[in-house]
Amino acid sequence: MSLFVEDPAYLSKSRLKSDLVAHNVALPPTKSKKEVYVDLHLKHIAHNNAAEFSSDEEDQEEDVADKEEDAEIPDPSCLTDDDLKAALLEHGVKAGPIVASTRALYENKLRRLLQSEGHGCLNGVEKGVLYSDSEEENGEKEDEESGSERAKEETVEQSDQAQQRSSQVESRRSLTTSTDSERELNGSNVQEHWSRSTRLDKPIVDKYTINNQSLYYTPKESPCIRDMKLSQEPVEDMLQEMFPNTEATPTGICATRRRPIKGAAGRPFQYAYPDTPASPTTLERREVERRLVPFQIQILVFVIVACLLYLIYVCVEDYSFSPFVALLDSLDQGSDSEEGPLLQAETQDTPALSGQE
Amino acid sequence: MSSTSQKHKHFVAEPMGEKCVTTLPGIGAAHGKRLEEKGFGKAYDVLGQFLVLKRDEKLCRDWLKDICGANVKQQGKAYACLKEWCDASL
Numbered sequence: 092m093s094l095f096v097e098d099p100a101y102l103s104k105s106r107l108k109s110d111l112v113a114h115n116v117a118l119p120p121t122k123s124k125k126e127v128y129v130d131l132h133l134k135h136i137a138h139n140n141a142a143e144f145s146s147d148e149e150d151q152e153e154d155v156a157d158k159e160e161d162a163e164i165p166d167p168s169c170l171t172d173d174d175l176k177a178a179l180l181e182h183g184v185k186a187g188p189i190v191a192s193t194r195a196l197y198e199n200k201l202r203r204l205l206q207s208e209g210h211g212c213l214n215g216v217e218k219g220v221l222y223s224d225s226e227e228e229n230g231e232k233e234d235e236e237s238g239s240e241r242a243k244e245e246t247v248e249q250s251d252q253a254q255q256r257s258s259q260v261e262s263r264r265s266l267t268t269s270t271d272s273e274r275e276l277n278g279s280n281v282q283e284h285w286s287r288s289t290r291l292d293k294p295i296v297d298k299y300t301i302n303n304q305s306l307y308y309t310p311k312e313s314p315c316i317r318d319m320k321l322s323q324e325p326v327e328d329m330l331q332e333m334f335p336n337t338e339a340t341p342t343g344i345c346a347t348r349r350r351p352i353k354g355a356a357g358r359p360f361q362y363a364y365p366d367t368p369a370s371p372t373t374l375e376r377r378e379v380e381r382r383l384v385p386f387q388i389q390i391l392v393f394v395i396v397a398c399l400l401y402l403i404y405v406c407v408e409d410y411s412f413s414p415f416v417a418l419l420d421s422l423d424q425g426s427d428s429e430e431g432p433l434l435q436a437e438t439q440d441t442p443a444l445s446g447q448e
Numbered sequence: 449m450s451s452t453s454q455k456h457k458h459f460v461a462e463p464m465g466e467k468c469v470t471t472l473p474g475i476g477a478a479h480g481k482r483l484e485e486k487g488f489g490k491a492y493d494v495l496g497q498f499l500v501l502k503r504d505e506k507l508c509r510d511w512l513k514d515i516c517g518a519n520v521k522q523q524g525k526a527y528a529c530l531k532e533w534c535d536a537s538l
Contacts, residue, residue, distance in 0.1 A: 105515075187500055193501060
């Protein structure tokens with residue numbers, strides 16, 4: 092970008108850096124002062140009067156460069172693209188294409204790796220520093236990035252320690268030394284290559300070594316082992332503790348399904364079992380049916396009401412009593428003794444009714 | 449698990465085409481302007497950088513921080529969106 096009014100001195104350090112990268116200018120060491128960047132910017136990009144200051148700053152630049160070179164012998168900014176890529180690969184980082192826009196990032200990464208090698212112990216507290224929301228200058232940013240890098244290394248070391256601990260536990264159970272050495276080898280491999288892919292390979296490799304030694308196995312099937320990653324070894328130890336009397340099978344495989352964890356993966360807790368193993372829908376239906384009137388009783392009531400209505404209809408509509416009498420006779424035939432007095436009452440009624448009409 | 453924003457859903461749902469870089473979640477007007485100044489005016493420019501960095505999360509986040517000063521949340525949003533877009537459409 093061309094600057095019309097602003098001096099390079101007014102630009103931020105990161106902006107200057109990116110401009111230099113865009114113009115394929117080798118960046119000075121990161122810890123150098125902003126003036127160094129400004130100077131380079133001016134030299135290669137803009138032709139301003141600011142170049143007058145360069146004589147003093149050149150000396151500064153050289154001093155700083157000498158200091159940097161003494162501190163870190165392979166200075167990332169002096170390396171070619173290929174050398175930078177090779178250096179990153181030595182540290183186990185598979186770098187992508189090193190282009191103008193990516194070079195700065197990879198240089199920073201290499202610097203952090205070199206620094207982390209120099210520093211012995213790591214501090215996990217620095218990890219928290221990474222997650223501050225405030226925008227920061229370049230210097231602070233690099234400290235945070237180095238902190239995060241160290242934290243990453245620390246987690247790798249922690250995982251190695253866990254592996255070594257588990258290996259110690261296993262040795263107590265009469266492991267052969269070859270397995271131990273293989274484990275340690277794998278542990279050291281992980282230290283070198285801290286990419287996730289190798290971590291995945293490691294448990295599988297361990298599985299094969301265990302096979303040969305006919306040790307106690309995790310009961311998970313092979314597809315699940317890929318998901319286990321590091322948790323494989325603690326699980327194995329637990330099982331050995333839980334089932335110490337299990338004999339080693341010839342193939343080394345002892346497949347028993349582990350009891351599913353209550354409360355995990357959507358499995359609800361059940362503190363008491365229900366009395367009847369009925370599904371919720373049947374229970375609901377029963378509840379509803381209890382409140383409603385039973386079906387048969389409903390039909391019976393309907394029939395009775397229908398009969399009553401029919402009788403009333405007949406009484407009202409039909410003036411000739413022959414069907415009514417016939418009905419009465421049929422009723423009488425149904426129950427003789429009980430309806431004896433009733434019949435008399437009815438016969439008395441019918442003359443009364445006939446008298447009315 | 450946090451839910452994705454509308455911006456994220458819109459971006460991931462279709463090919464990005466000639467969309468502006470401000471359509472990326474986490475990239476607002478200010479960051480978008482800075483990105484544009486650096487030559488990353490379109491979403492596919494940022495995608496290009498993302499792919500050149502082998503879609504490595506750390507590198508992409510660092511790059512976003514360097515180039516436009518995005519904070520951790522914004523970096524995360526942009527990275528997640530591009531990652532999902534790649535998983536879906538690449």
